[in-house]
Amino acid sequence: MAKEGADMTEETEYMIDRNAGKEAASVESPSNAKEMRAVVLAGFGGLNKLRVTRKAMPEPQDGEVKIRVKACGLNFLDLMVRQGNIDNPPKTPLVPGFECCGIVESVGENTQGFEIGDRVMAFMNYNAWAEVVCTPVDFVYKMPDEMMFAEAAAFSLNFVAAYMMLFEVASLREGMSVLVHSAGGAVGQAVAQLCSTVPNVTVFGIASCFKHASIKDSVTHLFDRNTDYIQEVKKISPDGVDIVLDCLCGENTGKSLSLLKPLGTYILYGASNMVTGETKSFFSFAKSWWQVEKVNPIKLYEENKVIAGFSLLNLLFKQGGCNLVKSVMDKLLSLYKQKKIRPLVDSLWALEEVKEAMQRIHDRGNIGKLILDVEKSPTPLMANDSTETSEAGEEEEEAEGDNDSKERMPFIH
Numbered sequence: 122m123a124k125e126g127a128d129m130t131e132e133t134e135y136m137i138d139r140n141a142g143k144e145a146a147s148v149e150s151p152s153n154a155k156e157m158r159a160v161v162l163a164g165f166g167g168l169n170k171l172r173v174t175r176k177a178m179p180e181p182q183d184g185e186v187k188i189r190v191k192a193c194g195l196n197f198l199d200l201m202v203r204q205g206n207i208d209n210p211p212k213t214p215l216v217p218g219f220e221c222c223g224i225v226e227s228v229g230e231n232t233q234g235f236e237i238g239d240r241v242m243a244f245m246n247y248n249a250w251a252e253v254v255c256t257p258v259d260f261v262y263k264m265p266d267e268m269m270f271a272e273a274a275a276f277s278l279n280f281v282a283a284y285m286m287l288f289e290v291a292s293l294r295e296g297m298s299v300l301v302h303s304a305g306g307a308v309g310q311a312v313a314q315l316c317s318t319v320p321n322v323t324v325f326g327i328a329s330c331f332k333h334a335s336i337k338d339s340v341t342h343l344f345d346r347n348t349d350y351i352q353e354v355k356k357i358s359p360d361g362v363d364i365v366l367d368c369l370c371g372e373n374t375g376k377s378l379s380l381l382k383p384l385g386t387y388i389l390y391g392a393s394n395m396v397t398g399e400t401k402s403f404f405s406f407a408k409s410w411w412q413v414e415k416v417n418p419i420k421l422y423e424e425n426k427v428i429a430g431f432s433l434l435n436l437l438f439k440q441g442g443c444n445l446v447k448s449v450m451d452k453l454l455s456l457y458k459q460k461k462i463r464p465l466v467d468s469l470w471a472l473e474e475v476k477e478a479m480q481r482i483h484d485r486g487n488i489g490k491l492i493l494d495v496e497k498s499p500t501p502l503m504a505n506d507s508t509e510t511s512e513a514g515e516e517e518e519e520a521e522g523d524n525d526s527k528e529r530m531p532f533i534h
């Protein structure tokens with residue numbers, strides 16, 4: 122059973138002990154272990170493509186650290202990867218996951234700046250959802266002493282993306298207004314918190330209605346995702362807004378552009394609308410693509426509008442942006458230490474519970490971030506599940522796409 126994040130206090134700290142350090146590294150990690158547990162995506166598709174299996178223990182190369190993982194972040198992007206709903210998908214089988222945190226267990230040759238026992242968080246180009254990972258130090262950051270592992274796993278991707286969009290791309294300043302979709306999600310809450318560090322910023326948040334009571338204090342105005350948000354915003358601010366952060370794409374692109382004030386900035390950073398069912402829907406993909414307003418630069422020039430795109434993972438892993446991201450991380454950790462920002466954790470899940478965790482995002486149930494807690498035991502329900510041992514087989518292929526049966530599974534949160 123997952124532990125809800127709203128009152129994530131003593132038990133969570135017990136499960137992911139923030140004081141774990143050098144002693145823990147030596148006790149829990151026999152250096153001669155040849156294998157480790159990892160989540161594996163056997164092929165693109167539904168939840169049944171995920172399983173926990175044993176893999177060879179990785180060893181650090183030149184310039185890398187080996188991390189005994191405590192917790193991993195589960196992002197909306199991981200759903201899209203599972204479905205194969207991304208550009209240039211890598212080959213399967215693969216270990217998913219783009220971020221994790223834990224304790225440095227060993228360092229490769231010529232590795233500077235880190236030593237055994239350091240508590241760290243890291244970006245990974247896949248392979249994060251495992252008991253042990255190895256990664257170049259370019260993507261590794263030391264955790265503040267007071268930060269818990271659950272917080273660290275909820276920190277990097279969301280806060281760095283939110284910070285770079287607001288401050289590097291859109292130049293957020295005092296008195297501006299920002300519209301953010303999925304305001305109750307992990308990035309949405311990071312955006313809301315970062316906006317609150319600048320005086321007099323108005324945040325228009327859009328989220329499913331049941332989240333409103335929990336997140337109403339984090340934004341200035343909150344709208345149900347099913348309302349006509351263009352009309353609602355214009356009732357309050359007839360001129361529109363300065364910044365629109367769009368993670369939905371499709372029809373929202375045109376709507377968002379119509380909401381921009383002169384010199385306003387629209388940033389596309391996701392395509393959540395492409396996810397409809399459990400598996401990739403070519404109809405949703407085509408609809409989203411078709412609905413995106415085709416923009417003529419001459420119209421932008423006449424209307425004084427800015428259109429931008431942002432992908433943190435591309436910046437980090439394809440475009441050499443690690444030094445820029447490091448400087449952003451320094452600023453964010455400073456804000457964290459000043460208690461100006463703090464990641465909101467929705468719930469913690471064992472690796473074996475990854476399917477239920479993903480289903481929670483599919484169902485729009487999360488408020489804040491879902492965490493895979495590597496040391497957490499699965500629920501009794503999952504302990505009897507066949508995921509750990511089964512191979513991809515005919516029965517599973519038949520089950521793929523059977524969304525109804527998945528939705529009726531008795532998940533207890």
Ligand SMILES: NC(=O)c1ccc[n+]([C@@H]2O[C@H](COP(=O)([O-])OP(=O)(O)OC[C@H]3O[C@@H](n4cnc5c(N)ncnc54)[C@H](OP(=O)(O)O)[C@@H]3O)[C@@H](O)[C@H]2O)c1
Pocket residue numbers: 195196197198278279282302303304305306307308309327328329332346368369390391392393394395396397431432433434482483484485486487489490
């Ligand atoms: N470009 C980048 O660098 C970058 C980095 C991180 C994340 N992202 C993007 O930012 C967005 C949010 O990511 P996140 O990881 O923070 O996730 P999240 O917001 O925590 O994700 C779940 C929420 O998204 C909303 N949602 C919108 N469309 C949905 C759909 N089709 N199915 C299910 N939920 C949907 C739901 O909230 P409501 O029902 O309340 O709307 C849901 O609770 C995603 O599009 C992701 O790809 C981009």
